[in-house]
Amino acid sequence: MSTPPSLLGAERTDGSSVQIGALVPLTRPGWVGAGRHLLAGLELAVRDVNDSGGIGGRPLELLVRDTAADPHRAAAAVDELAQLGVAALAGEYHSVVARAAAARADALGLPFLCSSAVLDALTEHPTQWVARLAPAQSHGWRIYADFLLGAGHSRIAVAAEPSVYWASGARILRDHLAPRGGTVVELDVRALTPTDVCDELVADRATALLLLVGHPEPAVSIVRSVRRDQRLAEIMIGAPAGQPEFPEWASSLGDDGAAIPFLRYLPERLGPLGARVEAALRERLPEAPSFVAFEGYDTVTVLADLLRSHGVDRARTAELWPRVAVEGTRGQIRFSRTPGISVWQWAWPPVQVVDRDPAEPGRFRTLHARGSRSGGG
Structure with a gap:
């Protein structure tokens, strides 16, 4: 259930620290790269909180549990952490896992x-018990759909695996594009080989293929097949879920992984706090920090503000989501009730559509942005 002791640190149960439970995918089949970045952000923020006096003079401590992208494992971890007396929960990257934890x-x-x-x-x-920093899928994926239309793509194919998350994404795209003259054709990758996917794209005369699939497989094989099919030299490959954000994508695909637009939740320019956190994250990670690392940092920043101001009573914390006003790394964070969203929601974090530059795959290009002119101060 738990991550190794080297990751957890010493877990105090004598009341000397204020504890937050952290849910993070750190082993397969979870997205380990995302989990590593999320944990780096969480841990850095805990260090900064403790350097500035902790929570009323008590150190803040993370109790980390590896969810491994398993909803049942995550739910069991929540039970365990609740019994250990944590003041709150933080984290998680995978939507189906976060849903079980919530x-x-x-x-x-x-x-x-x-x-x-x-x-x-x-x-x-x-x-009242759950709040969220990341933008709702319907918000981000509609922005992505607008990007597609602006780039001249109205015949869209999606290579999809079965899951609640991918099905929701395909529905959002279809509902947003259809009134604007766009069409979405779904290709079931369980029934199609990568070569079959290429044949379907040609037959459907699609101008864009979106990867609603996991990484590394089948995403890597599909990208390689499409890139090598001369019939599809003009097709755009997209990955709204953000697979190309992490270094594993570039190492798996090299130049083939460039020019694949994806959603990223960062401002165009980081403010002073964001720039300082970025520099500190670079010291903790072997690569540039992803937006997920900033999400981790902002999570602890918000919780620490609540715990410092109003104590560690769980019910009191849950009552105070609508009163949060915290400067995060990507802007001021406030929570509200948003139509169609059942949890307290930051509406909205900055959203970008970016890709890896074909001339320099380690560099990202901003193709489209909303609400992201400046970061936190």
């Missing part, structure tokens, strides 16, 4: 600030 947090009356999962229906009914 359901347990709601049932147990444990505040949960979700860092990175975007599925709109994070809980089945409105709850």
Whole structure:
């Protein structure tokens, strides 16, 4: 259930520290790269909180649990952390896992600030116990759909795996594009080889293929097949879920992984706080920090502000989501009730559509942006 002791640190149970439970995918089949960045942001923020006096003079401590992209494992971790007496929960990257964690947090009356999962229906009914930093999928993916239309793409194919998250994404795209003259054709990758996908793209006369699939497979094989098919030399490949953000993408695909637009939740320019955090994250990570690392940092920053101001009572914390006004790395964070969203939501973080520059795959190009002119101060 738990991550190794080297990752957890010494877990105090004598009341000398204020504890936050952290849910992070650190082993396969979870997206380990995303989990590593999320944990780096969480840990850096804890260090900064403790350097500035902790929580009323008590150190803040993370109790980290590896979810491994397993909803059942995450739910069990929430139960364990609640029994250990954590003041709140933080983290998680995978939407289906975060949904399971949110359901347990709601049932147990444990505040949960979700860092990175975007599925709109994070809980089945409105709850006071859960808040979220990442933008809802419907918000970000509509922005991506607008980018597609602006780039001249109205015949869209999606290579999709079965999951609640991918099905939700395909529905959002279809509902947003159809009134604007766009069409979305779904290709079931369970029934099609990468070569079959190429044949379907030619037959459908699609101008864009979106990867609603996991990494490394089948995403890597599909990209390689499309890049090598001369019939598809003009097709755009896209990955709205953000697969190209992480170094594993570039190392798996090299030049083939460039020019694949994806969603990224960063401002065009970081403010002073964001720039300082970026520099510190670079010291902790072997590569440039992703937006997920900033989400982790902002999560602890918000929770620490609540705990410092109003104590560690769980019910009191849950009551105060609408009163949050915290400067994060990417702008001022406030939570509100948003139509169609069952949790307290930051509406909205900055959203970009970016890709890796074909001339320099280690560099990102901003293709489209909304609400992201400046970062936190």
